[in-house]
Amino acid sequence: MANFIHSLQEFVWGRGMLVFFLGAGIWFTIRSGFFQITKIHIWTANTIGALKKGKKTKNAKETASVTQFQSFCTALAATLGTGNITGVATALMFGGPGAIFWMWVSAFFGMMTTYAENFLGIKYRYKDEKGQWKGGAMVYMERGLGCKPLAVAFAVCCLGASFGMGNMVQGNSMAVGLEKAFHVPAFLSGSLCMIVVAVVLTGGMKRIAIFTERLVPVMAAIYLAGAMLVLFFYRDRIAGAFALIFQEAFRSSAAVGGVAGYSMKQAVRMGIARGIFSNEAGLGSSVMAHAQSDVEDPKVQGMWGILEVFIDTVLVCTITALVILVSQVPYWQAGEIDGTTLTGMAFASVIPWGKEFLAGATALFAFATMIGWFYFGAQTADYLAGEKGVKVYRFCYILITLPGCMIAPTMIWELSDALNGMMAVPNLLALFFLGKEVAYVGKK
Template sequence: MGVSLESFNNILLSLDGMLGSAWWFPYLLLGVGVFFTLYLGFPQLRYFGHAIKILQGKYDKPGDPGDTSHFQALSTALSGTVGTGNIGGVGLAIFLGGPAALFWMWVTAFLGMTTKFVEVTLSHKYRIKAADGYYAGGPMFYMERRLNMKWLAVMFAIATVICSFGTGSLPQVNNIAQAMHDTFGINKALTGGVLAILLGLVIIGGISRIAKVTSTIVPVMAVIYVIGALAVILYNYENIIPSFVAVFSDAFNGSSAVGGFLGASFAYAFNRGVNRGLFSNEAGQGSAPIAHAAARADEPVSEGMVSLLEPFIDTIIICTLTGLVILSSGAWTEKHMNRFERADLVALAGDYTDENPEHVAQLFNFLSGGESKIERFTGTIVVADGRALNEDEYTLINARSVAEDVVYRVAGDDFSGTLKVVDGRFLNEDINIWGNSLVHSVALTNIAFQRGFFGDYGSLIVTLGILMFAFSTAIAWSYYGDRSMIYLFGPKSVMPYRLVYVVAFFWAAIEDTTVIWNLSAVAIVIMTLPNLFGITILAREMKDTVKEYWSDPSHK
């Protein structure tokens, strides 16, 4: 199973290298945002106040068609975005790209406010009342009804179903189970089983029950999370300004090596920041329009304006707080005792240390895919009572850092014997490797939250945040998936889809975190590309629709 999982992870990494991690994807995503920001005259600034008034119901009319209120639609869409990306995703971005990654998350969010405004407006304009009696919308409907590109609509809908697992189900429960295990020692399978049952009970009720649940969970958890984050940031107040300086100074140069962190180039920080920014707020992905299509509104532009608040809340507020917690606490540069995941682990030939500047430069080139003389280790490791006897022959790199104080165990006991390593990978599937190294994703955020006024209790806020945010994300994405299934196969396909969705939700609770993050990265891009293509073609119609909206005196 370990070998097959590793092979699958390698396939995902190869696909991600051609898609989300490719040089062209961040430029495409930001380019569309820049184009619409300029073309529509900075709507994220000009319409921000008006969007808040719409959200408050000041322009509502009796009898407006739809199934939910503006606030419920926003909450459902936010529940689909505010999740592991805000907690674990920020930790992963900083782990990979350093402080500079946070800067590019901000840029992605600012431009994403316009992108989301466009995609929601166009999708809401061409929504329909589905055969099940509820409204259905999303990019697939404008692709078919306006662009007459049924093939593109089908491609998007299929990608949405796949992404409902890659974004909505799999990484969410994986992070919940990990957080519950790390904080309370609860078995991952037990967490997955209980939450799978609760998920099934919620999504069977459709959009009405989903909207009620998410509009309750999201506001409450947002307040709790903000309080917890500020407790860390203010506790480490002397690091607030240096953290901001690092974010801006590294933005165009990359981040230098510090502590266990081996550094990150500009290109890497830029790519990871944009990629994680998209994972967090989903601007351009085409997911939010599906939730907003259910809102009671007869003006597509009004719902589009409500949606531009999402990247602001999701990324510029919540992700920034998470980022400042991680940076101000210093946890991102420190090594922590942890069990090494196989996908994060590689053995190198030779003895390297991160205290030697020459070694750091060589390791940085190796990890960045540049020219490097470093070779992967192939050979035998002799172990006695959990410790390697020939550790001067190789160096373990875990989570992009030099591992220290490494212990080899089997079934909880220190191992004695020999371990075979081929091309840097361990062949012994039953061996567990522990040691000090950098950590990432939820584990990093969890440690950082313990560096504040609440001390160790800070991890409870992360655990609660993961539980509520991620669970609500899974709920929202089940709705995106079932609307896409209705589009593709009709109402009868919804129940089988929900069943598979719940089963997959349970399965992902016990699988490798890194593999699931990589699956998500691939699925997101497959969904995003058709949507960016479609809204760009309809740029002129978007501008005319906005102009028509403002021609109505009641909107001013």
């Protein structure tokens, strides 16, 4: 089974898939006139600026929607997961420092892919007989593209990805961290996680939105505070870390730490794959959360997507990578240590309780992602089988939490990579066909 999963992952994330992802982002970037750069003052004013000014939106309690910030936090909760911690470490271990550069590349172009997804998600959403918004990639595939089979294929793949990236990867990283830091057995941490997940998930979208709105800013602040402490301690090494990232991005490395270097192919593949795993640009997953927003202008929600990718990859992933590089922990010992342990070693090099701190941060990130991804999966279950399908899905999602915490990490990561790629194919196809409908501020 392990060999089959590895082969599947290698096939799905071949050169063609990387070109597919980057091609979509490049196309939308060019069509928008490099919107993420040339209109940075506009999209920041409509997101961060709106929050700073205390800009009001419709009262979500009086409507069937949630606020723009709540939908953003739900989407960000799903993206700000262990990919920002363990995923970055894995990219360094198997792709070298150059992989971080290619994570930035995937994020830069991915910003406009996410913008397009959110724009189409708002444009084609609709309200059901209960007044609830129905939206997501499968909706714009069916209503915009008129291709029901493609929508069904996406929904099925999204269900599978929700169990992999959304649940098992997160639970496993959390369990590994807690076991190494506090000697908590995986069975115990998995059981507790399963119970808490069940409690939150029974409250529906409103409870999920309120939960993520409160958790995401707190957990991000806690993690970044610890990381900044490490970076301050090694501040004289930060410039060297950036130099190493750029040096290793385009060439085969000389021996690192006494072992063979990394090839550019490894750096590109691992950087883009882990970047997409983290920010989810092109997967079509976060559209389900953004489509619930009380926003009326699709362009505004598209801008929240740009901010989502920026925070996830350009900010958090970069800081994690710098923490590992400046602490000079042996990231080149791939196969000998796991990503969670490696990052814990980096924090522990400065903070006496660094491993414990990281274990707690990982648990928060993982739990938030599990909640956010449940909502994505529930939307596709509802699309495929209605309310009964959602009930069955909720039961299975809660149930799989425990075994996910106990399975070998490598197998789970490779399975999740494969499922992500399979989910992205129908979404990227739809984006290419519907891309001309995407509008941008300042462009006709």
